Amino acid sequence: xxxxxxxxxxxxxxxxxxxxxxxxxxxxxxxxxxxxxxxxxxxxxxxxxxxxxxxxxxxxxxxxxxxxxxxxxxxxxxxxxxxxxxxxxxxxxxxxxxxxxxxxxxxxxxxxxxxxxxxxxxxxxxxxxxxxxxxxxxxxxxxxxxxxxxxxxxxxxxxxxxxxxxxxxxxxxxxxxxxxxxxxxxxxxxxxxxxxxxxxxxxxxxxxxxxxxxxxxxxxxxxxxxxxxxxxxxxxxxxxxxxxxxxxxx
Amino acid sequence: xxxxxxxxxxxxxxxxxxxxxxxxxxxxxxxxxxxxxxxxxxxxxxxxxxxxxxxxxxxxxxxxxxxxxxxxxxxxxxxxxxxxxxxxxxxxxxxxxxxxxxxxxxxxxxxxxxxxxxxxxxxxxxxxxxxxxxxxxxxxxxxxxxxxxxxxxxxxxxxxxxxxxxxxxxxxxxxxxxxxxxxxxxxxxxxxxxxxxxxxxxxxxxxxxxxxxxxxxxxxxxxxxxxxxxxxxxxxxxxxxxxxxxxxxxxxxxxxxxxxxxxxxxxxxxxxxxxxxxxxxxxxxxxxxxxxxxxxxxxxxxxxxxxxxxxxxxxxxxxxxxxxxxxxxxxxxxxxxxxxxxxxxxxxxxxxxxxxxxxxxxxxxxxxxxxxxxxxxxxxxxxxxxxxxxxxxxxxxxxxxxxxxxxxxxxxxxxxxxxxxxxxxxxxxxxxxxxxxx
Numbered sequence: 038x039x040x041x042x043x044x045x046x047x048x049x050x051x052x053x054x055x056x057x058x059x060x061x062x063x064x065x066x067x068x069x070x071x072x073x074x075x076x077x078x079x080x081x082x083x084x085x086x087x088x089x090x091x092x093x094x095x096x097x098x099x100x101x102x103x104x105x106x107x108x109x110x111x112x113x114x115x116x117x118x119x120x121x122x123x124x125x126x127x128x129x130x131x132x133x134x135x136x137x138x139x140x141x142x143x144x145x146x147x148x149x150x151x152x153x154x155x156x157x158x159x160x161x162x163x164x165x166x167x168x169x170x171x172x173x174x175x176x177x178x179x180x181x182x183x184x185x186x187x188x189x190x191x192x193x194x195x196x197x198x199x200x201x202x203x204x205x206x207x208x209x210x211x212x213x214x215x216x217x218x219x220x221x222x223x224x225x226x227x228x229x230x231x232x233x234x235x236x237x238x239x240x241x242x243x244x245x246x247x248x249x250x251x252x253x254x255x256x257x258x259x260x261x262x263x264x265x266x267x268x269x270x271x272x273x274x275x276x277x278x279x280x281x282x283x284x285x286x287x
Numbered sequence: 288x289x290x291x292x293x294x295x296x297x298x299x300x301x302x303x304x305x306x307x308x309x310x311x312x313x314x315x316x317x318x319x320x321x322x323x324x325x326x327x328x329x330x331x332x333x334x335x336x337x338x339x340x341x342x343x344x345x346x347x348x349x350x351x352x353x354x355x356x357x358x359x360x361x362x363x364x365x366x367x368x369x370x371x372x373x374x375x376x377x378x379x380x381x382x383x384x385x386x387x388x389x390x391x392x393x394x395x396x397x398x399x400x401x402x403x404x405x406x407x408x409x410x411x412x413x414x415x416x417x418x419x420x421x422x423x424x425x426x427x428x429x430x431x432x433x434x435x436x437x438x439x440x441x442x443x444x445x446x447x448x449x450x451x452x453x454x455x456x457x458x459x460x461x462x463x464x465x466x467x468x469x470x471x472x473x474x475x476x477x478x479x480x481x482x483x484x485x486x487x488x489x490x491x492x493x494x495x496x497x498x499x500x501x502x503x504x505x506x507x508x509x510x511x512x513x514x515x516x517x518x519x520x521x522x523x524x525x526x527x528x529x530x531x532x533x534x535x536x537x538x539x540x541x542x543x544x545x546x547x548x549x550x551x552x553x554x555x556x557x558x559x560x561x562x563x564x565x566x567x568x569x570x571x572x573x574x575x576x577x578x579x580x581x582x583x584x585x586x587x588x589x590x591x592x593x594x595x596x597x598x599x600x601x602x603x604x605x606x607x608x609x610x611x612x613x614x615x616x617x618x619x620x621x622x623x624x625x626x627x628x629x630x631x632x633x634x635x636x637x638x639x640x641x642x643x644x645x646x647x648x649x650x651x652x653x654x655x656x657x658x659x660x661x662x663x664x665x666x667x668x669x670x671x672x673x674x675x676x677x678x679x680x681x682x683x684x685x686x687x688x689x690x691x692x693x694x695x696x697x698x699x700x701x702x703x704x705x706x707x708x709x710x711x712x713x714x715x716x717x718x719x720x721x722x723x724x725x
Contacts, residue, residue, distance in 0.1 A: 071569060078572050079580045083560050085549060131581040134588060138579050146588035148595075185552035186537055190390045192556070193439040196408050197374075203292060206556040207368045208361065211564035218567070228534065240350050241361060242292060243299025247404050253395035259533050277353045283567050284356075 062103060063219065067282045069108045070094060070218045072139060073116060079135045080127055082120070084214055088179050090119035091217035093167065099223065100170050106163070109136070114163035122175050129157045177222070184213055184231035187260050191235070194247060209238040212276065219279040225272055228261040233272035240273075288317045288362045296362075300351050307355035315359050357566050366564070370557025373501050374413065374437040377516035383551045385540035388522040389441040393533050402445050406484050412499045413437040413479045414507075415491060416515065417449065419471045426452040427466060429475055429491070433519035436502060441522050447489070451477060455492035457508075469509070476510045593623035597632050604636060612636055627657045635666055643674045654697075668694045668701045675707060684715055 070091050077087035094115040113132055120127035133156050134146055147153050168175065188206050212234045216222070221230060236257060239246070246256050257264060297304055312318040360366060378386055391401055414435030421428050431447045434440055458465035469475075478497035481490035491497070493507045525531055537543055545551070553560060562572050577583055600615030613636055619629035634649030650667035653660060675690035688711055694704035 071567075074565075074570060075575075078563060078570070079575065081561075081581065083549075084563060130588075131585060134584040135579070135581050138584060142579075146584050146591060149592050182543070182549055185549060185556065186385055186387065186543075188556055189384070189552065190387055190533075194390045196404075197410065197438065201370070201372060202289075203295075204361075204367050206370070206558055207366060207564045208566075210558050211566050214563060215565055215567050215570070237350070240299075241296065241354050243296040245299075248391070248394075248396045248400040251397050251400050252391075254393065256390060256394055259390065259393040261534065262532055274349060277349050280353065280356070280566065283569065 064282055065103065065108065066095065066098065066220070067218050067279070069112050072109060072136075073112050074214070074217065076113075076116060076132070076135050076139060080116070080131055082116075082127070083123075083125060084210070085179055085181055086119045086123040086125045087214070088181065088217055088222070089123050089175070089177060090115040092177050092179075092222045093118055093171065093175055095220040095223055096171055097167055099220075106166075109140075110159055110163050111167065114160050114167055117160055118164050118167060118175060129160050132160065133157065178227045179222075180213060180227040180231035180234070183228050183260075184209060184234060187231055187235055190260075191246070191256070195244070196247070199244070203242050203244055205235075205238050205242065205244065208241060209235050212237055216276055216279065218282070219275065221272065221275055221279075224275075225268070226261075229264050229268055230272060232257045232260050232264055233269045233276070236269050237273050237276065288359075289364055293358075293362050296354065300347060300354070303347070304351045304354060307351055308358055311355040312358055317359070360566055360571075368557030369559060370555070373499060374410075375555075376414065376436045376502060376505060377434065377439060377518055379514060379517050381517055381540050381542035383542055383545060384548045384555075385537045385543040386517045386521060387533065387537060387540075388518060388525045389439050392441045392522055392525060398445055401441065402447070402487070405440055405442055405445065405447065406482075406487050408438060408440075409479060409482060409489070410437060411479050411482060412497065412502070414476060414498065414502065414505060415449065415479060415489075416474065416476050416510070416519075419469055419473045419475060420448065421471060422466055422469060424453070424466075426450055426456065427469060429477070431489075432474070433516060433522070435476055435505075435516060439516075439518045443519070443522070447487075449477070449479075449489035449491045451475075451491045451493060455480065455490075455494060455497070457493055473509050474512060474515075476505070476507050476514075478507060589623040590626060593619040593626040593629055596622065597626070597628045600629075601632055604632070609636060609640065625652070625656050627653045627660055627663065630656075631660065631663050631666065634663075634670075638666065638670050638673070643670055643677070646670050647674065664697055668698050668704060671697075672701075672704050672707055675704075675711075679711060684711065687711060688715075 073090050073094060074087055077090065082090075090112075094112055097111060097115070113136055116132055117127060117129060133153065137147055138144060147156075188209065191205070192200050213230070216230065216234065225233075249255065257269060297308075308318065354361065414437070415431050416433050416435050417429035417431040419427050420430045428448050428450055431445075431449060432443045434442070453466065456465040456469075459468045475493075477491035477493055478495070479489060480492040480497045482488075495503045495505070495507060498505060498507075521536065525536070542548060558564070565571065596615045596619035600612040600619070603609070603612035603615060613633070616629050616633040616636065619626055620633070623629070630649045630653035634646045634653065637643070637646035637649060647667065647670055650663050650670065653663040654667060657663065671690045671694040675687040675694070678684075678687035678690065688708065691704050691708040691711065694701055695708065698704075
């Protein structure tokens with residue numbers, strides 16, 4: 038088993054990050070998780086199965102060296118496994134078709150020949166390998182459910198007109214989905230991620246929670262007792278960092 | 288671009304954001320006009336308290352850079368949710384999701400602020416629930432307990448009263464005072480008819496005409512305490528046990544473990560999973576081609592695989608291996624149920640073997656899927672005529688006639704069908720002649 042990453046594997050750590058540019062490994066993972074997310078959309082996957090696929094992928098490479106296996110095969114198997122775990126079953130045939138097209142744009146679909154069957158076998162075998170590496174713990178608590186409830190609570194407190202004209206829900210959901218390009222899901226608690234993403238969405242549009250200054254407890258503290266402002270800042274900072282990789286990588 | 292939204296954001300983050308926006312979005316035509324006028328400070332926006340402002344400044348630079356980079360997405364008019372804009376009635380169960388006590392209760396916001404915000408946010412047509420406090424000749428007063436639709440607020444301790452004038456009380460009998468039906472202490476469900484926000488006065492009505500059309504089915508008037516909305520009951524529980532946390536209440540709620548909770552709430556909030564939102568440039572799903580999606584690829588692939596089987600089948604057919612040919616055609620149709628080539632080939636095989644009805648079925652299905660398929664049409668006509676001939680021999684003349692007519696309907700130039708039909712008509716005339724002569 039690989040050693041824990043130097044940037045802190047402990048949950049909820051408030052220590053500030055030292056490095057400015059993301060590590061080269063992070064950029065590789067960014068590219069592959071981008072593939073997972075794009076393939077996920079083309080396969081009609083919901084947000085949570087896609088999140089599971091990315092989490093499985095990230096967790097796998099916490100245990101295994103980057104050079105040990107073909108990254109994209111691991112990604113495809115993550116998708117396949119996630120579909121099973123989250124009850125949105127996907128056929129290997131569709132995964133292969135979408136992936137093949139991703140790597141060979143405009144190509145004809147694969148023929149039903151030995152190469153196809155070999156690809157399929159690879160996915161299935163990789164799936165078993167991943168299950169064993171992850172000790173069959175492939176079910177996760179995702180921030181999504183929490184975020185949705187927080188949004189409903191906030192919606193009732195905000196002015197109706199203000200809520201309608203400000204796309205807080207959509208932005209928060211987008212931020213949460215995009216966060217899976219990095220390993221935030223492994224480093225922070227689900228509730229904390231949900232709050233942080235909501236916090237950033239409110240900041241973006243300059244929305245103030247009514248009577249925030251007069252409250253005994255800030256809204257984000259209400260949602261999660263053990264959350265602190267430094268943790269929120271940490272998550273927001275990491276999340277924005279992830280977006281910078283989008284523009285750097287061709 | 289949404290001007291108001293942009294102004295709101297600039298009002299919060301200040302001139303630093305404006306200059307960042309100007310540099311990041313300089314190539315974007317939508318912003319050029321906006322950023323000129325948006326330089327005015329936001330009107331009516333009161334600056335927050337000193338301490339809060341200072342705290343915001345620390346994070347701000349990173350966030351501001353982020354906003355400026357993604358501004359073309361964040362402030363686009365298309366970046367909105369399709370949330371249902373009409374207000375909904377509050378549930379009295381938590382089957383779908385965890386119904387929570389109001390947020391302000393957890394935040395412990397002072398009553399004065401809650402009251403102020405209530406009168407700012409209440410709208411005509413909202414359903415309110417309260418207890419009758421006194422009955423006069425001109426109507427009755429009620430103290431509000433909670434809201435029945437729209438927003439969920441904690442108002443039970445705010446002592447907000449509303450007046451229900453006599454004219455807004457429907458009568459329950461043909462004579463007598465409509466008000467005599469009511470007693471102090473009754474729990475009433477009513478619709479907000481009039482609001483004086485400045486003087487904090489409310490007028491309600493018990494007529495469903497005071498409610499918006501989609502809520503007009505809700506029964507107004509006396510109700511029982513069992514019918515009180517769940518959010519209120521939870522709010523009361525929280526009051527008696529104020530140390531209970533949001534998280535605990537949420538996790539112990541039945542709705543939280545509902546497998547369909549995510550789907551339900553997504554719809555309630557207007558977030559569309561079929562075109563999922565993203566702030567990554569490369570993940571804008573509107574840029575994805577439909578041809579790259581799984582379904583389209585599968586269809587194309589199935590058609591291609593099926594065609595291969597058909598080709599093999601046709602080769603078998605040509606050397607007389609009919610059983611093997613049939614197997615290939617069936618295989619093809621298993622892969623691609625409506626494959627036109629497979630249907631035509633199988634139909635031809637059926638016709639050769641004499642199973643004319645099955646052949647006709649296959650040809651008709653093929654023609655349905657591809658009306659321009661020449662062979663399908665040709666073979667279908669030929670087989671229809673052949674079948675007609677069989678029926679003639681069995682003396683089922685009317686039946687035969689319909690087959691010939693059908694063939695002609697498909698191809699009016701088909702000579703064999705024309706000849707067969709004429710021959711049949713002549714024969715039928717002869718018979719009729721004899722029948723009438725006898």
